[in-house]
Amino acid sequence: MHRTLGDPKAVLVLLGPALLVYTLVMLVPIFWSLGYTVMDGNALRGFEFVGFDNFARFFQDPTAMETLWFTVRYALVLTVLQVVVGYLLALLYVFVLRRSSSLVRTAVFFPVILPTVAVALLFQRMFELAPTVGPVNAVLDFLSLGSIDWLGESGTAFWVIIAMDVWRSMGFYAVLLYAGIVDIPDDVIESARMDGASGLRLVRSIVIPMSLPVLLSAIIFSVNGTLKVFDTVIALTNGGPGTSTTPLTVYMFRASFQYGSYGYGSTIALMLAILCLLVTLFIFRSSRRDLTKG
Amino acid sequence: MSTTRSTRAARRVTPFIALAGAGALALTSCAGGGGSDDSSFSYLGQTQNTAIAGNLEDLGAGACATAEEASPLSTDSVDGTQWDQQMQLLAGQSGLSDISMAAGTPALMNEFIDAGQVVDLSAALEDLGVADRVLPAADSLIKSLYGRDALYALPTELNIEGFWYNEQLLADNGVEPPATWDELVDAAATLDAAGVQPFVASGQDGWPVTRLIGNYIARDLGADALRAVADGDASLTDPEYVAAAQAVSDLGSAGYFGPAAGSIDGPTAENQFLTGGGAFYYMGSWALAAFNDEELNQIGADNIGYLPFPEVEGGAGSVMDVPANVGIPVMLSQAGYDESSEAWLQCIAENYGDVALEERGQVTGFVTESDVEVPELTATVQQTIAEAGTGLLWFEAFFTPEATTVSQTNGGSLATGQISGQEFMELVEAANG
Numbered sequence: 169m170h171r172t173l174g175d176p177k178a179v180l181v182l183l184g185p186a187l188l189v190y191t192l193v194m195l196v197p198i199f200w201s202l203g204y205t206v207m208d209g210n211a212l213r214g215f216e217f218v219g220f221d222n223f224a225r226f227f228q229d230p231t232a233m234e235t236l237w238f239t240v241r242y243a244l245v246l247t248v249l250q251v252v253v254g255y256l257l258a259l260l261y262v263f264v265l266r267r268s269s270s271l272v273r274t275a276v277f278f279p280v281i282l283p284t285v286a287v288a289l290l291f292q293r294m295f296e297l298a299p300t301v302g303p304v305n306a307v308l309d310f311l312s313l314g315s316i317d318w319l320g321e322s323g324t325a326f327w328v329i330i331a332m333d334v335w336r337s338m339g340f341y342a343v344l345l346y347a348g349i350v351d352i353p354d355d356v357i358e359s360a361r362m363d364g365a366s367g368l369r370l371v372r373s374i375v376i377p378m379s380l381p382v383l384l385s386a387i388i389f390s391v392n393g394t395l396k397v398f399d400t401v402i403a404l405t406n407g408g409p410g411t412s413t414t415p416l417t418v419y420m421f422r423a424s425f426q427y428g429s430y431g432y433g434s435t436i437a438l439m440l441a442i443l444c445l446l447v448t449l450f451i452f453r454s455s456r457r458d459l460t461k462g
Numbered sequence: 463m464s465t466t467r468s469t470r471a472a473r474r475v476t477p478f479i480a481l482a483g484a485g486a487l488a489l490t491s492c493a494g495g496g497g498s499d500d501s502s503f504s505y506l507g508q509t510q511n512t513a514i515a516g517n518l519e520d521l522g523a524g525a526c527a528t529a530e531e532a533s534p535l536s537t538d539s540v541d542g543t544q545w546d547q548q549m550q551l552l553a554g555q556s557g558l559s560d561i562s563m564a565a566g567t568p569a570l571m572n573e574f575i576d577a578g579q580v581v582d583l584s585a586a587l588e589d590l591g592v593a594d595r596v597l598p599a600a601d602s603l604i605k606s607l608y609g610r611d612a613l614y615a616l617p618t619e620l621n622i623e624g625f626w627y628n629e630q631l632l633a634d635n636g637v638e639p640p641a642t643w644d645e646l647v648d649a650a651a652t653l654d655a656a657g658v659q660p661f662v663a664s665g666q667d668g669w670p671v672t673r674l675i676g677n678y679i680a681r682d683l684g685a686d687a688l689r690a691v692a693d694g695d696a697s698l699t700d701p702e703y704v705a706a707a708q709a710v711s712d713l714g715s716a717g718y719f720g721p722a723a724g725s726i727d728g729p730t731a732e733n734q735f736l737t738g739g740g741a742f743y744y745m746g747s748w749a750l751a752a753f754n755d756e757e758l759n760q761i762g763a764d765n766i767g768y769l770p771f772p773e774v775e776g777g778a779g780s781v782m783d784v785p786a787n788v789g790i791p792v793m794l795s796q797a798g799y800d801e802s803s804e805a806w807l808q809c810i811a812e813n814y815g816d817v818a819l820e821e822r823g824q825v826t827g828f829v830t831e832s833d834v835e836v837p838e839l840t841a842t843v844q845q846t847i848a849e850a851g852t853g854l855l856w857f858e859a860f861f862t863p864e865a866t867t868v869s870q871t872n873g874g875s876l877a878t879g880q881i882s883g884q885e886f887m888e889l890v891e892a893a894n895g
Contacts, residue, residue: 180475191479210550211555212553212574230892297725298723299733317878319722320724320880406871409875410871427862427863428570
């Protein structure tokens with residue numbers, strides 16, 4: 169086997185087709201897009217070289233800064249909520265529900281597989297104020313707290329998007345972190361219990377440190393996913409009201425295909441890629457542990 | 463350090479990747495090409511607009527049977543909210559259908575014209591001897607829309623806009639149809655106090671609200687006021703222009719558009735008006751199809767009145783100027799223009815007006831010879847068109863695609879009074895670079 173797999177020609181033949189597809193589908197568009205960042209125009213008008221104008225424009229564009237701030241804010245809040253809620257659920261599964269957790273796990277996981285647009289429509293109806301009063305506003309009216317135009321104001325729209333995403337993804341993170349917690353050897357927990365640790369002390373000193381690798385993986389996974397949010401926002405608010413809930417991805421999409429500036433759109437995409445890279449590097453550096461050793 | 467076999471293999475593969483990357487960078491400035499299928503006469507339209515496809519199919523079954531036999535019609539549709547994006551992509555690949563709805567924003571349409579993607583219809587209709595089949599009013603509207611001397615789109619609709627009002631609701635509250643803007647605001651106040659929602663508009667679509675701004679500007683500053691902005695002689699942030707946006711924002715802050723106006727979409731607004739949920743509904747005459755539909759219209763077609771956009775006291779514009787447009791007209795692609803397309807074009811020019819009026823009660827920019835009886839509202843529209851002065855184009859007509867998007871996405875915020883006229887105009891002006 170070593171003879172076959174060690175032979176460079178064999179490696180090329182086995183890897184070649186997959187590598188070709190990967191190069192064509194992943195790498196070529198990336199470099200192509202990189203080329204667009206120093207150009208201006210679109211497929212119809214043609215392209216002209218403009219140097220670093222697009223980058224200068226990005227940093228002076230108030231809408232771009234607004235979308236950048238929204239992206240960062242959204243990623244931070246959602247990651248914290250997703251991981252915390254997921255972790256709490258995982259603890260629930262392991263320590264409270266134990267064997268009977270499979271039904272609850274499945275039920276909570278169910279929203280993960282629902283189509284995003286369907287969930288967005290659901291939340292739109294739940295939080296609507298006109299033409300009919302939705303359930304949330306009906307409850308608020310019942311409690312004499314007054315109705316709120318949830319999706320009509322940027323502050324409340326932000327929280328509706330967060331609520332929708334947490335509801336959708338907490339099941340996934342719960343299952344992911346459940347797998348990490350279940351991995352902790354039972355005898356470690358038993359001996360900790362015998363030493364008198366229970367409840368919060370147990371979680372803080374034993375469970376969290378021992379499930380740290382999975383926790384960090386979940387955080388990285390979450391941050392990367394939330395920085396690139398697109399379908400949730402489009403389906404729920406379409407970036408509105410105005411551009412107050414527009415993330416970088418939606419702005420990039422609009423700049424490229426609606427305003428016809430492929431160059432500027434590619435620049436925004438590059439900024440987003442750099443942001444993701446910086447955040448991931450930051451998390452890796454601050455963990456400072458070899459995640460495989462645990 | 464000894465290099466292993468796998469490192470050597472990797473070293474051989476790395477240059478390949480680098481070459482591919484460099485090649486991709488070099489190819490960046492190239493655009494792709496495409497083709498069109500010639501065995502059929504292909505039509506691409508918006509899913510939300512079934513009238514054009516329906517009329518073409520009726521033509522194929524009737525007056526244009528010969529053209530249909532030579533080159534059968536095949537229709538396809540795409541969602542309207544992504545229309546301009548789709549058209550851009552198709553045009554970039556030279557993949558436009560033989561006949562399709564035109565680009566939504568005139569700026570984009572002009573890019574198509576400059577790139578030679580669209581047939582010059584003035585010349586084409588002249589060659590076919592049917593140039594007189596297009597109404598002069600429609601012809602001049604389209605030409606001024608794209609700022610060209612030749613016709614590049616067919617007027618498959620000729621619409622006027624104005625306030626359609628629920629006569630019953632006004633009569634019940636002792637309100638006379640207002641003739642000036644101030645009277646309109648007073649009427650709204652009276653209706654609001656009586657618990658009737660004064661205005662029904664789709665804040666989510668945005669444009670029903672921004673239309674009011676454009677029309678106010680035309681009434682206050684004259685019919686050329688928005689052209690002046692496009693030519694650089696005036697700015698949207700000039701006080702007179704801001705006053706128009708502020709007038710609409712004031713309506714929003716007073717709550718005259720109803721609660722959560724930003725969440726109301728087009729069909730919901732129409733339904734709201736047709737079930738008696740509001741008094742004034744600013745809309746174009748393409749809504750007549752719904753008004754004349756007895757199932758949709760629960761307040762009765764004879765209960766709906768037409769009110770031209772009121773004049774602004776002391777304004778330079780005339781109330782005889784009517785906001786008019788040709789909907790999204792229809793264009794023919796240069797790439798697919800062959801003999802069969804010519805036959806279809808000739809047949810369309812000669813018969814489209816009649817078919818649209820007879821089958822759908824639609825008023826188009828084509829000359830009609832039909833003397834079919836039309837519903838009362840359609841007759842009102844036809845009469846208004848006949849008596850109209852200048853046709854006024856809409857607020858975003860001369861904006862860039864970016865400014866159009868900014869204007870429409872912030873229209874809802876105006877309807878809820880969340881942003882002031884000044885803020886709105888600054889946003890739009892900034893995007894109109």
